[in-house]
Amino acid sequence: MSDLVSKSTRTFGRRQGRPIKDTKQQLMDELFPTISIELPEVDYLINPDIYFDQKAPVWFEVGFGGGEHIAQLAVQHPDINFIGCEPFMNGVASLVNHIQEQHISNIRIFQGNALDVLKSFNHECLSRFYLMFADPWPKKRHHKRRFIQNDILNLVIPKLMLNAEFRLATDHESYQQWMVQHLRNRTDLKEVLCTFDKPTDWPNTRYEAKAIEEGRKPLYLIFQRVQ
Numbered sequence: 001m002s003d004l005v006s007k008s009t010r011t012f013g014r015r016q017g018r019p020i021k022d023t024k025q026q027l028m029d030e031l032f033p034t035i036s037i038e039l040p041e042v043d044y045l046i047n048p049d050i051y052f053d054q055k056a057p058v059w060f061e062v063g064f065g066g067g068e069h070i071a072q073l074a075v076q077h078p079d080i081n082f083i084g085c086e087p088f089m090n091g092v093a094s095l096v097n098h099i100q101e102q103h104i105s106n107i108r109i110f111q112g113n114a115l116d117v118l119k120s121f122n123h124e125c126l127s128r129f130y131l132m133f134a135d136p137w138p139k140k141r142h143h144k145r146r147f148i149q150n151d152i153l154n155l156v157i158p159k160l161m162l163n164a165e166f167r168l169a170t171d172h173e174s175y176q177q178w179m180v181q182h183l184r185n186r187t188d189l190k191e192v193l194c195t196f197d198k199p200t201d202w203p204n205t206r207y208e209a210k211a212i213e214e215g216r217k218p219l220y221l222i223f224q225r226v227q
């Protein structure tokens with residue numbers, strides 16, 4: 001694995017912001033341990049099915065923020081298993097709260113770097129992959145921290161099943177161009193959608209709402225694994 005992937009854990013910044021309220025802390029102490037993902041200590045590959053009660057296709061979200069997107073998807077698709085990854089404690093507590101309030105049983109959470117999870121998964125085990133409003137790292141010297149780049153795509157794409165969708169959105173103009181260019185360059189992906197008109201089956205996220213309120217136009221992309 002490249003240096004870039006192994007060093008990426010350092011690039012998150014703060015893992016906790018505001019103190020977590022008592023009610024959410026109670027959920028973190030009681031519900032979270034029952035739905036959080038533990039990775040194998042030894043170096044072998046696992047199938048994500050082991051984390052769920054039902055056998056079903058697995059959809060994966062990197063950086064779910066407050067978790068509103070993955071929670072809504074999970075309610076709309078009870079016959080899908082969801083894995084969400086987010087290092088930020090307040091975001092994890094927010095998703096655990098959605099899970100409790102909406103009686104969701106088909107989400108599992110990894111609090112940490114999505115790349116660590118992906119590294120431990122079998123190839124061709126994910127049916128859909130979401131990257132919503134990833135950190136844009138606007139400064140040129142930080143571009144190497146962007147999630148979309150060849151080293152990371154070389155890790156992610158083999159985990160997708162054939163025809164699985166890779167769905168992305170970003171409001172950041174230079175990252176929009178960067179994403180499109182990197183994804184179009186790949187022979188293992190086919191472009192399905194590239195639009196500023198949001199598809200109707202796509203739940204909102206907190207960052208998206210903020211971006212639109214501040215006058216930025218998110219770009220929505222769907223690519224499909226073809227080989």
Ligand SMILES: C[S@@+](CC[C@H](N)C(=O)[O-])C[C@H]1O[C@@H](n2cnc3c(N)ncnc32)[C@H](O)[C@@H]1O
Pocket residue numbers: 008012062063064065066085086087088091112113114115132133134135147205206207208
């Ligand atoms: C700009 S925020 C967007 C949050 C959310 N997707 C939304 O649209 O509201 C990006 C999020 O991705 C998370 N993140 C960045 N790199 C990640 C990684 N490698 N694995 C998991 N989460 C990551 C950050 O902690 C942050 O919460």
